[in-house]
Ligand SMILES: Cc1ncc(C[n+]2csc(CCOP(=O)(O)OP(=O)(O)O)c2C)c(N)n1
């Protein structure tokens with residue numbers, strides 16, 4: 001079998017039916033094989049970065065690995081941002097790159113780049129395959145590595161002569177890899193955690209993307225745990241949906257733009273149970289003031305995440321679903337104990353923080369407030385079978401705050417890397433995976449322009465993605481930092497010379513909708529939802545709105561800045577909470 | 580290095596307190612890393628150290644099991660206890676890494692390094708260099724009328740000491756292999 005055919009065969013044997021890619025000289029033999037078969041559908045993007053982000057959202061929304069095929073040199077270098085994004089957010093991807101023939105490697109051949117060298121720090125692992133006989137084995141191992149343990153992107157670089165040459169194909173069954181991450185947590189550590197849970201007066205569950213990566217069972221078990229113990233629960237940006245946003249025990253997202261009640265509870269708790277999160281700096285704020293009075297437990301499949309930034313008392317290395325299952329078993333066997341009296345007081349304290357109503361904002365009848373736009377979008381779409389992607393900036397944080405995620409795998413955003421330009425291709429990847437569902441990209445106008453070429457992909461494949469642009473004509477998040485930290489010197493944070501988004505939509509063959517009056521908003525959103533095809537919705541919003549709450553960099557959780565409306569509420573409601 | 584800027588003792592319950600009072604002091608550790616002998620594996624290890632800002636004091640690598648395609652990388656590094664733990668966990672995450680041993684904590688171990696010294700000089704100094712070489716059990720592996728090349732095998736400290744002595748006696752050039760280490764017994 002030729003190497004090129006092996007690639008297609010290996011993908012089929014791995015259960016892959018969708019590939020995002022872009023052809024070029026060094027992958028032509030593989031594209032030839034793709035032409036000759038019908039099992040795998042190839043989606044032609046408009047830029048390789050788009051292929052990787054689309055594959056990320058495909059993976060995130062299905063739980064399956066995303067697959068990308070690009071050419072050598074510029075094809076591979078264009079994929080680098082997406083690879084880094086996937087590495088930071090632990091998204092399983094298998095990226096296949098063409099390479100110049102083996103006998104030309106090192107000669108500065110046309111479109112040669114040291115792809116494995118360039119992508120070594122931004123992949124979980126990568127391979128250059130120099131021999132067709134090793135190709136099938138490498139490809140199957142690549143899938144194994146991408147999906148096992150803490151998931152991540154892998155890359156297989158395939159020289160053109162290896163694609164042309166013949167070799168022996170082997171199926172996935174024979175793959176033996178020494179890479180077998182530990183799934184079960186240590187029972188003694190789990191028992192220590194259960195003991196701490198039984199007596200905790202102020203417990204909190206701090207959850208993250210690891211719950212979602214672990215799979216639907218993990219989210220199910222988490223819900224069971226919350227219901228059984230009545231512990232409050234918060235999550236990072238990456239974990240939204242692992243516990244229902246409309247659930248009683250939900251405190252909202254935590255962190256830099258997290259909810260007041262979530263951050264205060266993290267600060268004041270006496271037992272913090274970190275489940276699949278990583279104490280990222282957007283979460284912890286000032287390290288030496290991070291939750292000073294708590295015993296900390298950390299469940300993570302990646303040993304290097306444990307004790308990396310925050311030293312924990314009870315480390316548990318394992319897969320979230322496996323550990324939660326054992327945790328529940330042990331807790332039940334020991335008599336389902338919690339300190340319910342203390343918990344009641346704890347909830348009363350939390351309810352006090354909730355009364356601050358930290359997401360309140362000053363309404364306006366003339367200008368659309370971005371928060372209002374998202375509240376309306378939420379209200380009008382929450383009953384849909386819905387997937388949300390975002391770009392990066394204020395709109396992303398508002399989407400996390402004002403939209404509700406009741407199920408895992410419904411929320412696709414660039415967390416660790418904060419990649420502007422993620423949302424448009426991500427919406428395409430999610431829509432490819434869920435053709436009948438409503439997919440909305442909540443975007444800022446500046447981010448949206450970074451990968452807007454992918455509207456062409458949406459048109460080509462009839463993907464009815466809705467691009468909901470909160471257009472403040474500003475690099476809003478940058479502007480906010482300049483306002484708060486740089487004396488309102490707005491250096492280069494204007495979005496100048498913006499296109500007419502309605503005409504732009506029409507130029508692509510999509511529908512454009514412009515809305516600038518709060519009174520028209522509902523109808524305009526309904527119009528977007530009713531349209532059977534891609535829509536670019538240009539929502540002109542208040543230009544200088546700031547995103548609150550905010551923990552300024554280097555501050556502690558209890559040093560949160562609240563918005564004007566909430567500060568008024570705070571003073572009315574409970575006097576001096578904000579010391 | 581204390582890049583993380585964590586202050587100890589901020590709480591009675593938090594494990595910040597569990598660290599010893601000297602937790603911010605650098606320790607020197609010798610790590611033995613067993614890896615699959617495949618292309619790029621050394622680049623992965625070195626890239627990890629440079630990318631995350633860890634120190635490398637010495638690094639040696641060679642295949643140790645031809646049949647099993649296994650190489651052994653011996654790394655001498657330094658950092659706070661927390662950083663050392665991070666280094667080990669990060670090394671363990673590299674896919675072709677089979678095993679990471681911290682020889683400094685896993686019981687007694689022996690460390691040896693091979694070094695070559697070219698010492699040029701005449702008369703009194705030349706005689707003194709030869710006499711000291713004898714004390715250090717150095718071998719003379721090359722000699723000309725106005726230079727000796729010594730081979731010294733021993734712990735890094737012994738080699739440092741020999742270098743200090745040779746400097747005033749006309750040390751012209753020196754080469755060291757880096758540390759090879761094994762646990763004892
Ligand atoms: C690729 C990239 N470049 C720069 C940044 C820094 N950055 C973060 S948010 C932001 C502004 C985003 O503006 P917009 O998309 O309009 O969103 P808004 O904040 O206005 O809602 C910038 C420039 C980034 N995150 N990603």
Ligand SMILES: [Mg+2]
Nearest residue numbers: 444445474476
């Ligand atoms: Mg903007």
